[in-house]
Amino acid sequence: MITSPPSAGVVSAIRRMSVEIFVGFIGVYAAFALSAYKDKRDLIDHRHQIKRALYHEVQSLFENSRRNSAEGGYRQILAEFDSAVKSGKRPLPRTFIEPLGLSMHIWDATKQSGGLDIIDVPTFVQLSDFYNNWSEMSVFYGQLRDLSLNSILPLVPNGASAFYDSKGELRYDIRHVYYYDLQSLANLTAGSVQEGSSLLAVLAKDTI
Secondary structure, three states, X not given: OOOOOOOHHHHHHHHHHHHHHHHHHHHHHHHHHHHXXXXXXXXHHHHHHHHHHHHHHHHHHHHHHHHHHHHHHHHHHHHHHHHHHHOOOOOOOOOOOOOOOOOOHHHHHHHHHOHHHHOOHHHHHHHHHHHHHHHHHHHHHHHHHHHHHHHHHHXXXXXXXXXXXXXOOXXXXXXXXXXXXXXXXXXXXXHHHHHHHHHHHXXXXXXX
8 A cells, every 4th residue: 555755744743853852862861960970079079078177187196196206205215214224223104194185086977977988998998097096095095094193193202112112123013004005005106107197198189
């Protein structure tokens, strides 16, 4: 059966409909692409905001560790004390009564808010190592401060003899904690300085 070709009006309508569908499709695709781009930019901006905040907190902790490691730091304190005892002197153990005075609020808030989910894995690992190191330092310094406040300072009025046994050695109950905490703090502080320097460079990239 022979059919007649569609009229010019029908062809024009079909073409117009095709163009409208195509334009509509392009519009939807462009809107989707724009939305995806905006979401990506918002994610990047959020990541940079978190990294900037962490940078300033890490910098404060890093500077504290660097000051504590200056001129030998805890290791030098222990070496000088140990040297004096071995030479027959009876030095008073140095007291550590200053409060820690530093916090990890940004790190804690970032973890609780899920902000770590948008940080790349290598940076997350470095952050975790650095803050875990600082948590350990806080524990050992806390023990040393408790020892200073509860066991060392109360004995100071009694003179050096109150700190030593009959062999001229620092009393075991003090020596065991004092030496262990100072050695631990020396090692952890050195690690904090090394890790902090590297971490600050990572956090500063593209954000500071």
